[in-house]
Amino acid sequence: MPFSTLECLVDTGAARSVLKKSEAPNLKITGELNGIGLEGTSVPLEETVETEVFVGPLKTSLSFVLSDSVPCNLLGKDALMKLRANILYTKDGPIVTANSSSEDVNLFESIIPLMATRVHGNLEIPPDLEGLPSSLWATKGGTTGLIHRADPVTVQIRPGAKLPRVPQYPLSQKQINGIRPQITSLLQQGILIPVKSPVNTPLYPVAKPGKQGEYRLVQDLRAVNKIILENTPIVPNPHTILGNIPPEASWFSVFDLVDAYFCVAINADCQYLFAFTYEGEQYTWGRLPQGMVSSPSEFGQVMKQVLDRWQPIQGTTVVQYVDDLLLTAISKDLCREASISLLQHLHEEGCKISPSKLQYCQQKVIFLGHCISRGTKHITTDRILIIQKASYPQSAKQVRAFLGLVGYCRQWIPNMSQLATPLYALTSQAGHIILTEEQKSSVDQLKLAVLRAPSLALPNYKKPFFLFCHEQGGQASGVLTQKAGDKQKPVGYFSCKLDAVISAAAGCVRAVAAAAMLVEKTADIVLGSKLFVMVPHAVHTVLQSLTTKHLSAARLTKYEVGLLVPANITLLRCNVLNPATLLPTEHQGESENDLEHDCQQVMEQFYSPPNPVQDEPIPNADLVLFVDGSRLQHPEGGFGAGFAVVSGSEVLYSESLDPSQHSAQSAELLALIKACELAKGQTANIYTDSRYAYGVIHDFAQLWKHRNFLTSSGKMIKHATLIKELLEKVQLPRDVAVIKCQAHQKIKDDITAGNDRADKAAKKAAFMVLTVIPADELPTSVTLDILKNLQKQAGTQIHTKWINKGCKVENDIWKHEDGRLCAPPVLFPLLANITHFPSHVSKGGMISMVNKLWFAPGFAQHATDFCKKCMICAKHNTGKTEKTPLKHLVKPFYPFQRLQIDYIQLPKCNTYEYVLVCIDMFSGWIEAWPVTKATALITAKKLITEIVCRYGLPETIESDRGTHFTGQVFAEMLKGLQIHQHLHTPYRPEASGRVERANGTLKTKLGKLCEQTKLTWVQALPLALSSMRHTPRGPHQLSPFEVLFGRSPNTGLFFPQELQGEHASLTDYVKQLHKQLTNLHGKVFSSLPDPETVFGTHSLQPGDWVVIKRFVRRHLEPRYDGPYQVLLTTATSIKVEGKPNWIHASHCKKVFPPSSPAESQSRVLSPVTESESVPALSPPLTRSKTRAHQQKDN
Incomplete structure (x- = not known):
């Protein structure tokens, strides 16, 4: 085939390359598509097969x-991207080049693109603006602006809030040097101020990309933001602010304010809140700090006041988003005049403008990441290129980054939600991710959708809006348009996924939900303007027909309020082709949405079951049944559950249920299921007093079936298995009606009599298992006949479980395949009594003894509960006591602020028998002195001579409640020195954890030193203390010596003393020492546990029963006293009945409410045979008296 030569114009605004039909060679047509032309209207186009193309030397x-x-042939972005073209602007005009294997090849010269989507900022000040003051323009190293007429911003803190004091993170020398020029400059301008503040938050310098050695000054103000009393933020939505651009505006200027926040002063009374530490000195901000939660809102309001003082020229408009300004005009002259006037005003106010980001008097500008031209906006080329270059994500973080990048362009992507659905599941996965072919296709389609993105119209609030809605495959899609001539021009595309509940509804209901969701999504753009909602369904009719049978009341109300109440919304059924349905979907044309239909008829067919259940009595029915289910508490303790099915004269069926597995609702459902089974092949009227069961069968069952029994959060609904079974069993009767009757009525007719009979039978069945037989009525043994009856009465659920485990019936006795007898749950209390009493065997022993001779599934849980309820076991076994948070460990801020002291007793050496140990809670520095006696007087003397005289007065001393710490002498000494004493909870070593741990370490070291050196412990004590003071410890790996003195100790090894070697003068040494100590103390402080971050408490509540640990007991006495009932609780303590003092929760163990069942004697457990019987039963044996009497009657 010969080649054809065509002249083409490079058009970077065209997504596809276009040829005029009259000039195009004979190429094969593959299909049709719709495109947006220069006039912004949709036009049908033909697409050709791919063919070889030579552009210059490139192929x-x-x-x-x-x-x-089209007026001429166009080479669009698809061609330029394949050629890897670059557009360079020179003084002679733009030049298009493409990378080749050797060197850049010049393709075209002196080409003027029709639409340039990348706007280069001016690197030089335009000639029109040279007359403005030079101080208007921000220069590197220059001064920062200050808005003089703005009132200083006042920041208020929350009442009662604790001032944060977060230490500085350790910084590398590169970071310190990288931010030094910025801090120096800010200090010189008065933006930073030296300060002494109780508040401190850290700096976290961030490296500037592509600039080695340069860092951005960033302060972590999260702790301050938590205590700031934030006003309602007044910041516009960046996606809706473009609606302020007049549709007739065609010329634009964009101004970027430099260091905008620093142009606003902050009140001197609240400057202390933003202090930070740098090289040992504390500084704060005199201007509005970046990182404060309210800075954007505060500056936005100040800037609004600045703009309000400017008199705009008619025909121009200013759009402001924080520190970005867009000026629009209807002509170039107006734009030039208004731009100069606005810049002059900003200079007078004290603002600075970035000349490198200035876009002056242009017909196409970039503002807030969008390319703006007359009446339209489109995606910038830079953003398109970034998305096209993105590789397949390999981690959840990369998936979220890609979706975020594409999501910013979602208004341009018609089916964004559907395309991105395969990727959403990857956002929460951990580790390396390998994409499936479907997920790779999703990435590729999103890239292609961005590449083919059309231009969108800017909203014109003088015209009405049209929202075309569509739903298919659980995805809602829509396009918001406005008329341009006789065509609809898109303002934005919107899409979202319906939740699991609404996705399973009828197509008409899904369409209503989709319309409501899309109206809500477009509300920020429509802003109350006239809106025509176009849906291919009768939305108004559907909404009026919906009831709680179809949707919940809350959801139905939401749709009605969103679609019917607003006066600006008009609902219309589509009479023209719906643009939203043009979105490509897999099942296009197969849904009921694509056919003309009666919505009400479709809904009735969808929600009606195959065999509809009537709600009115059937005349001359074969059966009239009454059902009831019950779960209630027995007067003697415990719960029971059961259900019954009765006729007008007798109980047809009743069964007891496990109360731990069944509620009253599930019992009602089981009763309905059994009634349907009894009515198989007949007509039946079934009466129930349960609104739940009635609502399930008439309102919700079919609805839940369509949504696969899932809630809106994707979880299975309650009783899903029973509802599935009910939907199957309701098909068994030839015709059935389920009628609601009132509960607990006086007997006045057949219906109230039947319902009362069902209620009594259900309660009787519930108590069949819970009835406690008195000890004097117990039989002495259980024979095979009794076992047969107990197994038979176990119910179908237990029998099914036995069958699934390999059990079968032999001679009317259920046995496991290995020969063990099957024990029904009614025998569990008997088996537990026999195996547990009187030696109180553990649950593991009980389970082993029972499983050796019986097949008893579920006995393990029963044994566990049985042991927990045994009060003797609870008082003697160790068990787990309650855990409480360590809220008493107050975090110290500096060395020797808080001390812990304690005495340890050692073998008597000369006159010494005790050691007084004192440890600093901040540094871990330990002091210990041998003493002859542990008295309050000796304690007071040692603290004054050894601690106060050397290290100064501590703020707090913590200790236990021994007499040597609570004596009058010691208390008077603390009072005179104004030292606070904190006494720990008795018998709680965790409260004195720091000193107790030090005691153990000290004893161990003394033992090792005495054995090795043959010294006495008094002589070895200084060696042990030296080792503990010089050993690095903790996450910061610093020794107590380093924390106090800022240097490593000289222990005989060669460690150069950097502080002394680097600084000759004492002043320099002290400065460097201060810097070193500040750094070390910051590390230590950040590693200490913070009680403010400790949450939670014990699990005890008023009304619970506990046993209390006994700390002084003789041999064989219980470990715990009690039981006691809890009356009051705090975060760490409880008050119990019968005890005058508060008890620490860690001394308590929760137990079951006390009971006094008779305990049987120890017995031997053996299987039941023809000639043997189970030994005498021990109460409580939970077996039905009623059924026993029935057996005697039979």
Whole structure:
């Protein structure tokens, strides 16, 4: 085939390359598509197959679009991207080049693109602006602006809030040097101020990309933001602010304010809140700090006041988003005049403008990441290129980053939600991710959708809006348009996924939900303007027909309020082709949405079951049944559950249920299921007093079936298995009606009599298992006949479980395949009594003894509960006591602020028998002195002479409640020195954890030193203390010596003393020492546990029963006293009945409410045979008296 030579114009605004039909060679047509032309209207186009194309010396393959409406042939972005083209602007005009294997090849010269989507900022000040003051423009190293007429911003803190004091993170020398020029400059301008503040938050310098050694000054103000009393933020939505651009505006200027926040002063009374530490000195901000939660809102309001003082020129408009300004005008002259006037005003106010980001008097500008031209906006080329270059994500973080990048362009992507659905599941996965072919296709389609993104119209609030809605495959899609001539021009595309509940509804209901969701999504753009909602369904009719049978009341109300109440919304059924349905879907044309239909008829067919259940009595029915289910508490303790099915004269069926597995609702459902089974092949009227069961069968069952029994959060609904079974069993009767009757009525007719009979039978069945037989009525043994009856009465659920485990019936006795007898749950209390009493065997022993001779599934849980309820076991076994948070460990801020002291007793050496140990809670520095006696007087003397005289007065001393710490002498000494004493909870070593741990370490070291050196412990004590003071410890790996003195100790090894070697003068040494100590103390402080971050408490509540640990007991006495009932609780303590003092929760163990069942004697457990019987039963044996009497009657 010979080649054809065509002249083309490079158009970077065209998504596809276009050829005029009259000039195009004979190429094969593969299909049709719709495109947006220069007039912003949708036009049908033909697409050709890919063919070889030579552009200069370069070769590629392209698929062209054929059109009669283009003035010339166009090379679009698809061709330029394949050629890897670059557009360079020179003084002679733009030059298009493409990378080749050797060197850049010049393709075209002196080409003027029709639409340039990348706007380069001016690197030089335009000639029109040279007359403005030079101080208007921000220069590197220059001064920062200050808005003089703005009132200083006042920041208020929350009442009662604790001032944060977060230490500085350790910084590398590169970070310190990288931010030094910025801090120096800010200090010189008065933006930073030296300060002494109780508040401190850290700096976290961030490296500037592509600039080695340069860092951005960033302060972590999260702790301050938590205590700030934030006003309601007044910041516009960046996606809706473009609606302020007049549709007739065609010329634009964009101004970027430099260091905008620093242009606003902050009140001197609240400057202390933003202090930070740098090289040992504390500084704070005199201007509005970046990182404060309210800074954008505060500056936005100040800037609004600045703009309000400017008199705009008629025909111009200013759009402000924080520190970005867009000026629009209807002509170039107006734009030039208004721009100069606005810049002059900003200079007078004290603002600074960035000349490198200035976009002056242009017909196309970039503002807030969008490319703005007259009446339209489109995606910038830079953003398109970034998305196209993105590789397949390999981690959840990369998936979220890609979706975030594409999501910013979602208004341009018609089916964004559907395309991105395969990727959403990857956002929460951990580790390396390998994409499936479907997920790779999703990435590719999203990239292609961004590449083909059309231009969108800017909203014109003088015209009404049209929202075309569509739903298919559980995805809602829509396009918001406005009329341009006789065509609809898109303002934005919207899409979202319906939740699991609404996705399973009828197509008409899904369409209503989709319309409501899309109206809500477009509300920020429509802003109350006239809106026509176009849906291919009768939305108004559907909404009026919906009841709680179809949707919940809350959801139905939400849709009605969103679609019917607003006066600006008009609901219309589509009479023209719906643009939203043009979105490509897999099942296009197969849904009921694509056919003309009666919505009400479709809904009735969808929600009606195959065999509809009537709600009115059937005349002359074969059966009249009454059902009831019950779960209630027995007067003697415990719960029971059961259900019954009765006729007008007798109980047809009743069964007891496990109360731990069944509620009253599930019992009602089981009763309905059994009634349907009894009515198989007949007509039946079934009466129930349960609104739940009635609502399930008439309102919700079919609805839940369509949504696969899932809630809106994707979880299975309650009783899903029973509802599935009910939907199957309700098909068994030839015709059935389920009628609601009132509960607990006086007997006045057959219905109230039947319902009362069902209620009594259900309660009787519930107590069949819970009835406690008195000890004097117990039989002495259980024979095979009794076992047969107990197994038979176990119910179908237990029998099914036995069958699934391999059990079968032999001679009317259920046995496991290994020969063990099957024990029904009614025998569990008997087996537990026999195996546990009187030696109180553990649950493991009980389970082993029972499983050796019986097949008893579920006995393990029963044994566990049985042991927990045994009060003797609870008082003697160790068990787990309650855990409480360590809220008493107050975090110290500096060395020797808080001390812990304690005495340890050692073998008597000369006159010494005790050691007084004292440890600093901040540094871990330990002091210990041998003493002859542990008295309050000796304690007071040692603290004054050894601690106060050397290290100064501590703020707090913590200790236990021994007499040597609570004596009058010691208390008077603390009072005179104004030292606070904190006494720990008795018998709680965790409260004195720091000193107790030090005691153990000290004893161990003394033992090792005495054995090795043959010294006495008094002589070895200084060696042990030296080792503990010089050993690095903790996450910071610093020794107590380093924390106090800022240097490593000289222990005989060669460690150069950096502080002394580097600084000759004493002043320099002290400065460096201060810097070193500040750094070390910051590390230590950040590693200490913070009680403010400790949450939670014990699990005890008023009304619970506990046993209390006994700390002084003799041999064989219980470990715990009690039981006691809890009356009051705090975060760490409880008050119990019968005890005058508060008890620490860690001394308590929760137990079951006390009971006094008779305990049987120890017995031997053996299987039941023809000639043997189970030994005498021990109460409580939970067996039905009623059924026993029935057996005697039979």
